[in-house]
Amino acid sequence: MKLQLALDRLTKKECFQILKETHSHVDWIEIGTGVIKEYGMQIVREIKAAYPHKVIVADMKTCDAGRHEAIQAFEAGADIMTVMAFSADRTITDTMEVAKQYHRQVMVDLLGISDQKRLFELESLGVELVSLHFGKDSQLEGELHAGMFRLLQGFSNFKIAVAGGIHLESLPSILEHKPDTIIVGSAVTKAENPAKAASKMKGLIKEYENDH
Numbered sequence: 051m052k053l054q055l056a057l058d059r060l061t062k063k064e065c066f067q068i069l070k071e072t073h074s075h076v077d078w079i080e081i082g083t084g085v086i087k088e089y090g091m092q093i094v095r096e097i098k099a100a101y102p103h104k105v106i107v108a109d110m111k112t113c114d115a116g117r118h119e120a121i122q123a124f125e126a127g128a129d130i131m132t133v134m135a136f137s138a139d140r141t142i143t144d145t146m147e148v149a150k151q152y153h154r155q156v157m158v159d160l161l162g163i164s165d166q167k168r169l170f171e172l173e174s175l176g177v178e179l180v181s182l183h184f185g186k187d188s189q190l191e192g193e194l195h196a197g198m199f200r201l202l203q204g205f206s207n208f209k210i211a212v213a214g215g216i217h218l219e220s221l222p223s224i225l226e227h228k229p230d231t232i233i234v235g236s237a238v239t240k241a242e243n244p245a246k247a248a249s250k251m252k253g254l255i256k257e258y259e260n261d262h
């Protein structure tokens with residue numbers, strides 16, 4: 051299982067400081083949507099240049115103009131870009147077509163999707179990687195819960211990432227669902243000691259993998 055660190059609501063200086071402290075504990079680095087909106091594709095370029103061996107996820111949250119935005123992300127050095135599951139099919143297939151040309155990947159963000167019908171459609175579009183996502187604003191009124199994994203029941207072909215306010219206490223119950231990637235933002239970036247928080251997260255993941 052990979053640990054993906056999401057850099058959200060941070061200045062560029064803070065992003066680099068947190069990466070300096072945590073990079074050895076994380077597998078994938080996500081440049082958050084808000085950070086991209088603040089600094090543009092340049093920050094994706096700079097983080098890829100600083101961490102060339104890490105998988106860089108540009109959280110574009112593309113919902114239209116898929117071809118253009120996928121090119122933007124991959125040209126900037128992203129290994130994975132995100133597109134919203136509620137987008138038009140054509141938006142999703144265009145991003146995947148560009149990804150194929152660049153030998154990169156697309157992560158389809160399931161934020162707001164609660165019906166398996168869309169999952170069947172995504173499967174038939176050839177989607178390979180999805181992220182189960184409990185949004186930041188919803189986190190003000192609740193928590194990512196195990197029931198959300200029901201959406202993906204029966205879909206063995208998807209690689210699954212999971213995100214949404216995951217913290218040290220909630221991580222063990224998420225691990226039980228064996229996602230391929232665990233996305234963690236605030237629990238690390240807002241921690242008093244981000245390195246310690248990331249190392250504990252990675253430690254729990256490794257421990258679970260050793261035991262199962």
Ligand SMILES: O=C([C@H](O)CO)[C@H](O)[C@H](O)COP(=O)(O)O
Pocket residue numbers: 056057058080082083084109184185186213214215216233234235236237
């Ligand atoms: O995608 C995200 C969210 O929509 C804000 O842009 C976050 O990267 C994702 O939710 C992980 O962050 P935390 O919820 O803070 O763990």
